[in-house]
Amino acid sequence: MSSSIWQFSKRAAALQSSAIREILKITELPHVISFAGGLPSPNTFPVEKIKQAVDTIMDSDEAFSALQYGPTEGYKPLREWVINLINQREKTKLTVDNVLIVTGSQQALDLIGKALIDEGTKILVETPTYLGGLQTFTQYEPEYVSIASDDQGLNPDLLSDEDAKSANFLYTIPNFQNPTGRRLSAERRKKLADKAIANNLLMIEDDPYGELDYQGHRLPSLISYAPTNTVYLGSFSKILAPGMRLGYVVGPADFIRKLVQLKQAADLHTPSYTQHIAYQVVKDGYLGDHIPKIRELYKKRCEFMLEQLAKYMPNTVRWTKPEGGMFIWVELPEHIDSTALLAIAVQNNVAFVPGETFFATNPRKNCLRLAFVTVPEDRIEQGIKTLAQLIK
Amino acid sequence: MSSSIWQFSKRAAALQSSAIREILKITELPHVISFAGGLPSPNTFPVEKIKQAVDTIMDSDEAFSALQYGPTEGYKPLREWVINLINQREKTKLTVDNVLIVTGSQQALDLIGKALIDEGTKILVETPTYLGGLQTFTQYEPEYVSIASDDQGLNPDLLSDEDAKSANFLYTIPNFQNPTGRRLSAERRKKLADKAIANNLLMIEDDPYGELDYQGHRLPSLISYAPTNTVYLGSFSKILAPGMRLGYVVGPADFIRKLVQLKQAADLHTPSYTQHIAYQVVKDGYLGDHIPKIRELYKKRCEFMLEQLAKYMPNTVRWTKPEGGMFIWVELPEHIDSTALLAIAVQNNVAFVPGETFFATNPRKNCLRLAFVTVPEDRIEQGIKTLAQLIK
Numbered sequence: 001m002s003s004s005i006w007q008f009s010k011r012a013a014a015l016q017s018s019a020i021r022e023i024l025k026i027t028e029l030p031h032v033i034s035f036a037g038g039l040p041s042p043n044t045f046p047v048e049k050i051k052q053a054v055d056t057i058m059d060s061d062e063a064f065s066a067l068q069y070g071p072t073e074g075y076k077p078l079r080e081w082v083i084n085l086i087n088q089r090e091k092t093k094l095t096v097d098n099v100l101i102v103t104g105s106q107q108a109l110d111l112i113g114k115a116l117i118d119e120g121t122k123i124l125v126e127t128p129t130y131l132g133g134l135q136t137f138t139q140y141e142p143e144y145v146s147i148a149s150d151d152q153g154l155n156p157d158l159l160s161d162e163d164a165k166s167a168n169f170l171y172t173i174p175n176f177q178n179p180t181g182r183r184l185s186a187e188r189r190k191k192l193a194d195k196a197i198a199n200n201l202l203m204i205e206d207d208p209y210g211e212l213d214y215q216g217h218r219l220p221s222l223i224s225y226a227p228t229n230t231v232y233l234g235s236f237s238k239i240l241a242p243g244m245r246l247g248y249v250v251g252p253a254d255f256i257r258k259l260v261q262l263k264q265a266a267d268l269h270t271p272s273y274t275q276h277i278a279y280q281v282v283k284d285g286y287l288g289d290h291i292p293k294i295r296e297l298y299k300k301r302c303e304f305m306l307e308q309l310a311k312y313m314p315n316t317v318r319w320t321k322p323e324g325g326m327f328i329w330v331e332l333p334e335h336i337d338s339t340a341l342l343a344i345a346v347q348n349n350v351a352f353v354p355g356e357t358f359f360a361t362n363p364r365k366n367c368l369r370l371a372f373v374t375v376p377e378d379r380i381e382q383g384i385k386t387l388a389q390l391i392k
Numbered sequence: 393m394s395s396s397i398w399q400f401s402k403r404a405a406a407l408q409s410s411a412i413r414e415i416l417k418i419t420e421l422p423h424v425i426s427f428a429g430g431l432p433s434p435n436t437f438p439v440e441k442i443k444q445a446v447d448t449i450m451d452s453d454e455a456f457s458a459l460q461y462g463p464t465e466g467y468k469p470l471r472e473w474v475i476n477l478i479n480q481r482e483k484t485k486l487t488v489d490n491v492l493i494v495t496g497s498q499q500a501l502d503l504i505g506k507a508l509i510d511e512g513t514k515i516l517v518e519t520p521t522y523l524g525g526l527q528t529f530t531q532y533e534p535e536y537v538s539i540a541s542d543d544q545g546l547n548p549d550l551l552s553d554e555d556a557k558s559a560n561f562l563y564t565i566p567n568f569q570n571p572t573g574r575r576l577s578a579e580r581r582k583k584l585a586d587k588a589i590a591n592n593l594l595m596i597e598d599d600p601y602g603e604l605d606y607q608g609h610r611l612p613s614l615i616s617y618a619p620t621n622t623v624y625l626g627s628f629s630k631i632l633a634p635g636m637r638l639g640y641v642v643g644p645a646d647f648i649r650k651l652v653q654l655k656q657a658a659d660l661h662t663p664s665y666t667q668h669i670a671y672q673v674v675k676d677g678y679l680g681d682h683i684p685k686i687r688e689l690y691k692k693r694c695e696f697m698l699e700q701l702a703k704y705m706p707n708t709v710r711w712t713k714p715e716g717g718m719f720i721w722v723e724l725p726e727h728i729d730s731t732a733l734l735a736i737a738v739q740n741n742v743a744f745v746p747g748e749t750f751f752a753t754n755p756r757k758n759c760l761r762l763a764f765v766t767v768p769e770d771r772i773e774q775g776i777k778t779l780a781q782l783i784k
Contacts, residue, residue, distance in 0.1 A: 058443040241665070
């Protein structure tokens with residue numbers, strides 16, 4: 001697309017407005033039972049605690065620094081908090097020079113794409129994978145190689161040494177993956193990390209859902225096994241509030257320095273105001289009480305949806321049984337196209353995200369993603385019942 | 393720069409850590425009199441008003457939407473407020489489809505670079521111009537053509553029809569420009585807009601300082617003369633608080649739609665939380681009382697610095713006499729290199745930004761930028777006196 005006045009760049013012209021997104025806009029109407037969103041439940045937002053944090057900041061001289069420009073790297077106390085968390089949890093020995101605060105972890109994906117992808121750069125993605133990651137990387141015109149996954153997550157045996165050596169990085173979401181809800185097994189984490197080390201492969205470990213582990217039994221992250229080969233992305237969106245747009249990148253110091261340069265050009269720095277609030281909220285261990293409440297709510301909703309799937313779906317339909325996170329991945333019989341199904345489902349006031357959008361290469365048409373955390377139980381039952389009838 | 397584990401993209405490898413930035417880091421120490429920063433005065437931050445706004449939001453159900461994911465285009469009431477402001481002030485007839493809220497107007501520059509620059513795309517910049525604009529555009533590898541400016545700002549007579557026709561856009565800061573403090577005259581605005589219309593040239597009108605007009609006598613913006621040829625960038629950083637990172641883009645609807653797609657990949661959306669706060673602060677006309685106080689403070693500081701320059705500088709030195717904004721541009725005798733002068737000045741506890749960084753092509757070495765709004769009067773006098781002695 002271009003006009004007589006300007007000409008869009010090649011990368012911008014290649015961006016298509018998504019037909020699926022247009023359909024999903026309809027699903028925001030209140031009478032639609034939407035399993036399409038990726039939103040956390042607003043019932044988990046710590047409104048009172050955030051209000052207290054804001055009052056503390058605004059009643060002191062900290063107000064002036066919270067409202068002023070700040071360093072591109074991020075608010076130092078928040079960076080220190082992040083690195084202490086990672087060092088304790090992952091047994092790493094990283095410093096504040098290994099952390100950059102970003103405007104939501106989506107920004108980290110964009111900065112990483114800018115930093116590492118030229119036209120034709122080979123990158124590895126597990127498949128299926130996060131749609132927003134694919135959209136962002138695609139702007140920089142990489143050549144994708146997809147690595148298949150199964151119920152234990154990405155299969156490192158299917159990653160050849162040749163691909164591992166020639167690719168610039170691997171993008172993976174080991175915990176309660178978007179869209180599948182799968183978790184990479186402990187054994188495979190070790191195997192993947194060993195392979196990365198042996199082949200000098202950089203791993204981009206995207207971990208927005210790691211804390212949403214229903215049993216509270218976290219597996220070590222890839223950065224724990226291979227700290228020099230891993231760039232770890234964390235987020236406050238699912239444990240605090242996404243409207244703050246706060247995430248972080250932890251990685252090798254020279255890599256972080258380059259991201260800082262790119263971030264300066266992208267938005268100077270993440271809002272000081274929200275960084276100060278987040279630090280004030282988390283600094284005294286509040287998340288230790290808060291996160292278990294989110295897990296409990298999400299576990300209950302997930303179990304309920306799994307029950308409804310078992311109750312209503314024909315036995316030709318399969319689905320994942322997540323141990324954490326926000327998503328269930330459904331595989332329909334081969335002949336059903338989930339994008340066509342969506343059009344009919346929306347007419348029946350039910351929505352989901354068709355699976356084909358989550359594939360970098362060779363999209364599978366017979367899959368779909370269900371999100372359960374924002375839908376009340378009676379509507380989950382009604383929605384699954386309707387979907388099952390349409391599939392039959 | 394690359395490592396054995398990853399290879400930086402061509403655009404990332406080309407980014408240099410700036411020697412000047414390294415020197416300026418030292419100048420953040422409290423004993424240094426720094427005229428280098430581009431920070432607004434924290435005395436102008438409406439702390440009480442923001443606190444009230446936050447309380448109003450957090451005490452109502454609005455808290456949940458302020459903390460949740462939001463639309464990429466921005467918070468609709470804030471977009472409506474912006475477009476009403478522009479329509480009233482500039483006599484345009486634009487709608488909410490012409491507005492995108494961004495994470496500070498630096499992000500607008502990055503999205504515009506992404507949208508409009510391929511390797512070798514010709515773009516026009518007034519010279520000197522905003523360093524952060526140049527850094528951002530340079531990532532996308534344009535071919536720059538510089539248009540000279542004088543005391544009345546960019547000179548449209550020096551913009552050839554050939555360049556106007558072949559360039560993809562012109563980047564300009566008509567009001568109290570960074571770094572010169574100059575304002576484009578009314579006559580030149582009209583002439584430039586006519587030339588843009590005649591040659592199908594897109595103008596990127598960056599206007600962070602427009603409200604900081606000491607006499608409160610605003611000239612019509614370029615978008616007022618040529619709405620279909622102009623993309624206007626506004627900011628809350630200088631009239632509210634930069635730590636919120638809030639700006640906006642106003643332009644043709646099809647251009648805005650493309651920026652929305654790019655912004656979705658860049659950071660999903662600008663923080664809902666800060667957008668809700670800003671709207672709550674500005675919606676009932678608060679800025680009408682607040683902005684005159686900022687103007688008064690800045691005018692006083694500017695006049696004071698101009699007096700000190702007249703008092704201490706040798707008569708071989710020239711400087712601009714801004715009618716608004718935050719910066720004074722100083723021209724030294726041709727033989728003085730301002731970057732070398734900075735190294736000596738810092739040893740004498742005074743800092744500024746050397747002029748050469750503000751040129752896309754053919755940098756001039758004998759200029760420098762002074763910022764006055766955050767420095768108390770006694771320190772302005774002391775700093776200018778020291779600089780004058782070093783120049784002599």
